[in-house]
Amino acid sequence: MALTGIQILKMLPKKNCGECDIPTCLAFAMKVAAGQAEIEACPYVSDEAKATIGEASAPPIRTIKIGAGDAQFTAGGETCQFRHEKRFENQTGLAVLIATDEDAASIDGKIKRANDFEYERVGVMMRNNLVAIKDKGGASLADMAKKVMEGAPKQAIILMSDNVESLKAGAEACGDNKPLLYGATGENAEAFVDLARQPVVQSV
Ligand code: SF4
Secondary structure, three states: OOOOOOHHOOOOOOOOOOOOOOHHHHHHHHHOOOOOHHHHHHOOOOOHHHHHHHOOOOOOOEEEOOHHHHHHHEEOOOOOOOOOOOOOOOOOOOEEEEEEEOOHHHHHHHHHHHHHHHEEEEEEEEEOOOEEEEOOOOOOOOHHHHHHHHHHOOEEEEEOOOOOHHHHHHHHHOOOOOOOEEEEOOOOOOHHHHHHHOOOOOOO
């Protein structure tokens, strides 16, 4: 659970020395509580306090990196749900969805749009970041993943299926471009966890 500024202040050495670039320990504690300063900026805080404060202020969802190189997309690591509360650490991801049973013209069109799509929003260039591939029969996830990586090498990949074997084959086809896997249910959760522990997988 997040700590308040006063709770953090109690764990600080209270030297008011300003070495953290903030004039007082109270002001520093308030900034740490608001996520605007890192506890490491105080050279005098104990390791025990660092661990306690660091754990309490860690994002509820860890940062995950999907894909690799030019295709890498970073998500998670956020401590607020709405932008007006603070700020988002990572850019919102845009994705196109391709089902494995779509015809070739539709798939080629979506791959082209994934490559070409971009627009400027309040000074920030947004582009398509991800291609989600949904297992619906027809082509295998693995074959579709290879096709997408070849046609859209700057896109990270999401593989969607409740079939763990299909996901595993798809993840292996992605190689270093580790995909996000989607589709865990109450029935397949244990198999998903086993798959998530394998090195071919980024996250589930
Ligand atoms: S460096 Fe540490 S002790 Fe000094 S003012 Fe900042 S929080 Fe307080």
